[in-house]
Amino acid sequence: MRSWAAMVAVPLALEAALGGGPASAQDTSQVIDLPAGYGALNQDQISILFTAGDLQVRFLPLDERAIRMVGKDAYASLHGLVVSRQAQIDSATQDAGISTPGLALVSFFALRRDARFDPQNLSLLYRNQYYRPAAIIPLTVNFSSHQLHLREQASAIYVFELALPIFEEFDVDYAGTESTAWKDIVPVILRERSRILSRYQASQTDSAGRKP
Secondary structure (H helix, E strand, C coil): CCCHHHHCCCCCCCCCCCCCCCCCCCCCCCCCCCCCCCCCECHHHHCEEEEECCEEEEEEECCHHHHCCECHHHHHHHHHHHHHCHHHHHHHHHHHCCCCCEEEEEEEEECCCCEECCHHHEEEEECCEEECCCEEEECCCCHHHCEECCCCEEEEEEEECCCCCCCCCCEEEECCEEECCHHHHHHHHHHHHHHHHHHHHHHHHHHHHHCC
16 A cells, blocks of 8 residues: 555645643643644554455544644645645535534555445544544545445545544544554654654754854
8 A cells, every 4th residue: 555645745845833831631622832843753653544344444633733743744745735625624614614623534445356435434433422524525536436446545534523632532433343543542642742842942952052
């Protein structure tokens, strides 16, 4: 399967770094207090990947608080993907009456010939409540066919009515197959969060020390 960085690569300059303090594991606000360009994780480390029948399903949050955990090139690709579809995202959220949407890059990969998929069958389970997508924005031309050849992939941006709770546990369900993998990702991103702040502070100290 092609790498995610290759699949969504969009050239884009990194945003200016922002300072801020650490968040608790229960922080689900939309405050972005991490600098961009200091992450060191790869996209697999912030993705949920599971098998459901004839399909492999991949769920990657496009929340800025999550994608700032990955390396510079991966961040530029994922951030650029959202920017390139911002008009469609804004239109979808406005139509659905959503103020703080949750965005995710979802892909279906065929493990068998003529594998069928139903995009609407994917949902989030958070605090004992299921959330189906409020809107789906296709990224690949084959997404609307709902059928894939062997080893073919279809991708879309999913828009949910709630901001993704990336610092808490949530599950992803597809057609009755549920993944609880995010609970293992939470400690990874919390550790990386602390490391990013340390890297940023060190870089600021170094810059100050080099001034005449």
